[in-house]
Amino acid sequence: MQTKSIMIVGVGGQGTLLASRILGSVIQGAGHDVKVSEVHGMSQRGGSVVTYIKYGEKVYSPVIEKGQADIIVSFEQLEAARWLSYLKNGGTIITNTQKISPMPVITGAAEYPDGLIDKIKDKGINVISVDALSAAEQAGSAKAVNVVVIGVLSKVLDGFDEAAWENAVVECVPAKVTEINKKAFGLGRALV
């Protein structure tokens, strides 16, 4: 098979790392060669963060570049727009509709652009937008946004069964929040 490239983007603290580990675990369980590239350190502190997941027969570079991603999974609107150029022609964007203001917006030095999701759709790009924050709150914690979005991805990405996804969620999240995250995953699946 052709190598498939998925990016998970968001704001430091939203749990992109955990989401990429869940995805990596599902893919590896299915017997593919996989590489997951993570971000640690300074950029994690509320900055724009991105992780890469690539899988197929044989994966060499762990990095995805402009025009190379099959799917971009975004936890926040502005980040979906920021990383749009990384999408391959014909690729899909899954984005949470949540808005988190970056510091230049907070201080008034810049404005948070309006209607970003529509602007992306106007480019003829396949966009799946969901209110993952409400679903996460419904599941019991606003922090479960990442797992809600993983639930959405699990419906969009072919080739992996639901039980494998759920097992990976349970395996990757801390034991005391297993139930919240199982619920968040299910609510995510129900959004598409």
Next chain:
Amino acid sequence: MSKLMLGNQAVARGLYEAGVSVVSSYPGTPSTEITEFASTYNPNEMYCEWAPNEKVACEVAIGASIAGARSFCAMKHVGLNVAADPLFTASYTGVNGGLVIAVADDPGMHSSQNEQDSRHYAIGAKVPMLEPSDSAECKEYTKLAYEISEKYDTPVILRLTTRVSHSQSAVETADRIERALPEYKKDIQKYVMVPANAIKKHVIVEQRTASLTEYAETADINKVEMNSDEIGVITSGICYQYAKEALGDKASYLKLGMVNPLPVKLIKDFAAKVKKLYVIEELDDVIETHCRKTGIDVIGKEQFTLQGEYFQSKIRQVVLGESDSWTELDAAIPVRPPVLCAGCPHRGVFYILKKLGVTVSGDIGCYTLGSAAPLSAMDTTVCMGASVSGLHGFNKGRRGEYENKAVAVIGDSTFIHSGVTGLINIAYNRSNSTVIILDNSITGMTGHQNNPANGKNIYGDPAAAVDLEALAKAVGIDSVRVIDPNNLEETEKAIREELSKAEPSVIIARRPCALLKTVKHKPAFKINSDKCKNCKSCMRIGCPALCWGEHGVTIDSTLCVGCGLCSQLCKFGAIEE
């Protein structure tokens, strides 16, 4: 069994399987997780510790090696600057048990203050250096490094880069080698590096390099893959993966698993088989220079660059002239720089420093983010510890003019790492410098490691804690006080008073990191819109939980941890618990 592992995790697995029994490191992105994962193994088999700095860690590993243990230390690239002193002489003494030093470079500077290339240290210290390109190689090369170390009687450096350290790929695990501790024999000529012994040792070091060069000619980890006789690529580490993805079967490869010393004949033979020969290496032109020195003509930095990461598209563009296309959005996307977290105890100090217009000699850690707008309260950041010693130099340079309007800020872990020596210098060579220790009881930026000042060891067990107040007094600072940085009034008063004193002083701003699990958060604060006059005073602290929009200021309840700093700035009492 095949498992998905981070490169760093695979190095830790390699240590375990190689029968390593002593690990001592100082955290530093992107190397930190090696030691964190190592500490998940049974400490009776593989003892781990966080050392105060990389020099200490390296010396601990050297001592353990002399004792006969297979030993290890890990650090980031700039950490090797700190550990360079023991490294260069350990090269002369050689080892008893195998000694491996992992160093993680950070091309692209994801979390670093410079982009130095650690391969120069292997050349300078005349020690072999291995460079894996994925997690499976991280484990295998780690184990091989111990064999080389013991066979050639030398420390070995394992060079990683961010993308290798922080990418996960499949690793096959094996059992741990059961290794009997060799005897320790007193050997003055081998281990006491006085000139008479070192002169003899240097001869052996040069002979060793010659033997290792011979090994490099035929070593399994220096591999030739012949596909095309048109294009040849000499590469190593992560660049091999980028090149393979970019060029596939359109090129032949010489992948160098050992980047010091480099083979000569192997490269010459490979060069003879291809028409066009590229050297693809991030950062400096180490392999390229070696090729040119041995009379081989290659294409290198004139087509590539000395800066940043390469990736597959750059290689495809340079070698094949091909490029991708993509869609851009016609919208101004504001940048999202990293920021101090909501509830960060450093924020109050930086707010006051900005308010007072103080010159700030900064350091390395989360608090370096105090340099970002809107706080912008930092003038310098050079390296670990430089805030304290640099302030003394600044004050001496300005003939005392800034002594009442300049401070140093340094975290607890960084102070222990190398700030304390600067403080001794302030006391000893007397400048009326004011040093603020931002004590958040953890090594923060690298992801919460315990340190000698917080009373816990790497395993989370109780440990001796440095008494910072007593330490400051012991080195000769009489004016030492502790404040709560979340109390702005107290913080301002302390900084004003200490700056005005005609003596050196230390202020310890003590409050644990808001992200620590042991820190209890209060409910989110709320804006009372009846009282709020939209004066934006609260926005000056640069808290990510405060948002400015059509309805004035709001507080994001998912981010706010109830620290109350913003409420202290509101003259109208509009920010309520």
